[in-house]
Amino acid sequence: MNSTNNRIVQTWIDDQLDLYNLAKQLGDTVWQEQIVQTLYNKEQHTQKRMQQDLWRVFDSINRKMLELFGQLKESSNSYEVRVLREQVWELKLQRIEIVKKINK
CATH class of the missing domain: 1.10.287 (Helix Hairpins)
Known part of the structure; x- marks a missing residue:
């Protein structure tokens, strides 16, 4: 743990x-x-709470990704587009890790 x-x-x-x-x-x-x-029954209750916290993080990551996609849509600066794509990629990786933890 x-x-x-x-x-x-x-x-x-x-x-x-x-x-x-x-x-x-x-x-x-x-x-x-x-x-x-x-x-x-601590284990059952704390496991549920940890899963709820993970879902909150997952939702937060999704909101940030949507925000970045909006910025990507509006941006014409190639450097800015590259930076935004890297940020989106990092968030995708974080989201994958969160899903793995949720599914444990």
Whole structure:
């Protein structure tokens, strides 16, 4: 697991523990038990969150690519066109890596 994933998992656990403490302060034992069960299923919950984050990155890359395609369409400067194409290519490679992670 890389550092980004570790941070996501740790943040998720911290959030759950905060909720557990709140449930305890409120005296809500049913909620406390639900949170404990959620923590037992940590892998499933954190995996879902990581996939959601990856999809957000994927969407962000697509938006940036559309922006670059718009700039390409308007540009007549050959140097600028080459730079924009290189940026699009880099984003395509990033998108491929994101899809590989999503499909894991």
